Amino acid sequence: MSTQTDKHSVIVVGAGPSGLFLAGELAAAGVRTLVLDREPGPAQTPKGNGVVGRAAVELRRRGIFDGAGLRVVRAPQFRFGPLTLRLGLVGSPLHLVAVPQRRLEELLERWAVRQGATFLRGHEVTAFDQDGDGVTVRASVDGSPVALRAEYLVGCDGARSHVRKRLGIDFPGVTSGDISRQARVTLPAGAVALTRDRVEVPGVGALPLFRPHLTERGSMTLAPVRALDPSAPDDVYLVATREPNGAAAPTDELPDDELRASIRRVLGADLPYTTSSSARSVVGNSRHVSRYGAGRVFLAGDAAHVFSAGGSSINAGILDAVDLARTLTAALAAGAGASAVDGYHARRHAANERTLALTRLQHDLEGAGSWGEALRGLVSGLLASRGGARRIGALLEGCRTARF
Template identity: 50%
Template sequence: MRQPELTADGVSGHEWDVVVAGAGPVGLLLAGELAGAGIRTLVLEAAEEPSTIPKANGIVGRSARDLAKRGILAGSGMRVLSPRRFQFGPLALDLGTGPGNPLHILPIPQRRLEQLLEDRAIASGATLRRGHAVTGFTQDASQVQIEVRAAQGAAHVTTAFLVGCDGARSLVRKHAGIGFPGFTSEEIARIARVTIPGEAIARVDGGFDIRGVGRVAGMRPNRLPGGGFSIAPVSVLDPSAPADLYVISTHEPRGDAEPSDRMLVDELRASARRVLGADLPFTAADAIRSTVGNSRHADAYRVGRVLLAGDAAHIFNAGGSGLNAGIQDAFDLAARLVATIRDGATADTLDGYEANRRPAVERVLDHTRVQAALTRDDDVGRALRAVMGELLADRAAARTAARLLESA
């Protein structure tokens, strides 16, 4: 559901209980939770249109079940699964089947998830304005004054609370003066959707046989002399996708390279050649981008009436845990804001947000950093893979690791 064109003044002069900066999955979920409880909620998104770049490939962990329980997946054709096998970094966890399998996943393209959450938020009464960027704010004991920039002009929005769900480079976090300590990976990943003709690739047990390349595992990292490589059919997430469309990624030492959402196909081909030792036989590529992993945690989740959730508060360098943690942020924070705004709860209620979420996120940081360490192409990495691989071959141990992925 797309919002009608509105002027920048269309967001000012109204009384807002909560303004959410950022219309990603976490911001949209938070808005839907708040609006459904009668909270006057505005979402401001800097981009004019939703991004078409493929990002997260689904949700891993308890958030998948939580979304299903709320009916958000009803009628979507999407369903929560408990996979028999799943990755812990480069290692495969054999989890088995039945009620003893603790892990839940929801294979869903991020844009599809965003559309479901956007529709729900608007149907619940939230207001969404795309092309409206938060550029600054001030706050006092009773409200937050937000500066907004749009194509139609500037606006000033007043709200009781501002929540930054505006990603890893969060303006809200930076403007609030909240630190974001952690570290940046020494590897760069190049990611794209590519077309590989059927005659150039064949499915084999657990992976693919690619012409000129040989056999590689599917749906998990491959450690090769030139770096890392992964490949997965897009149809795993989108059954309507062409059978010859794949998502690939390469991982190499970063050097002087900088991440970018705009990358030339020649750079992708050259990276694949360095990693695989041969040319990857794809005929077309789109959504080409590069990323550098970060593992960071905000110094605070709240400064007065300004709060953070999702990637604005924490980012992980492995493990696909970002959405799981961000969704749990949204559920926790929404309940506390409703209790504070509608039900008159004390300030301790909002203080409990960070008290509850910080230790949970610290645990996610721990296991994602372990997963990243397991991929290292050095003596330490090889020793970790040998020892951890032996330990995780035990199903009880594998399920213990899966419970780490499940929680957030």
């Protein structure tokens, strides 16, 4: 095994939004930071479509959007499950920026490199051991082992985090009984009639944009990609169905006939699209670690929490990174040891418990049948007032002082 003796202060595992932001933030503070990622290059699969919450403001403050043509705005209204939060034209508590995740990761990596972070792609972490002075990380590079050394290690390596599993930290929560099938589809202009907030589909009627269309068999959400990515063609839409799982298994490569069959089951009719791409299926999880680290090893982003709804993942992960960068920078300056994990855990666990509750509520609001109808009736009444809607908006923002 080859050993790299050049010691880093922090090794970050995973080059998703949380890991990239953490690396840039640490490097900007003068911390010698190394990012390891098992993939040879950035992921090309379309994922998230924007940043919602205080993370958008944190990104803007650091100039990450400068020159990119991206604008952080206050949302006058926002989707909350199948309902709408009416937050007002002035003083909305909720910020957002529409940016495809792939583009966001490009901007974050470029910024992190400018700050001085180092990247090693094609490095799959296989093991690590910690002692009183630091952490030894073992990785595989094209089948050859390599060892690296740092004072601290952070796992930002996703929901299936190897770092979390190696630490033996519990990841309690629930797995949804529903399956969601998602894709980009081409809807020719002559096949549907598009208005500002809905699409008229022959044989179906009016489908709302950006929020679920609920039926007795599940739900379907439709949105023009151009609203999120101005470079996209006018006739390309994001489509997502949700229905009871049955015996289906999630897959990263979903056949087109399976997507069409799911739409037909949910809508009771066909959606007249011509082609589909980036089709996949997922089963939602709602999970939260019992501990945000152990000793000199920490967790952030999806390695620490996954949400079943609401687009909160990037916001929560970036806010983890803001807090953890501050925590580690202070610990390194003071020569602190493993006790640095305590304050970070207490702050982020409490904040993300609130986020978890919000996303679980949004998931349940989309439920079919009388239970879902009763919940929607109750919550829509509570959100009818501007004050109630803004309170939920502040919670979605990730406001430090917001409480239920």
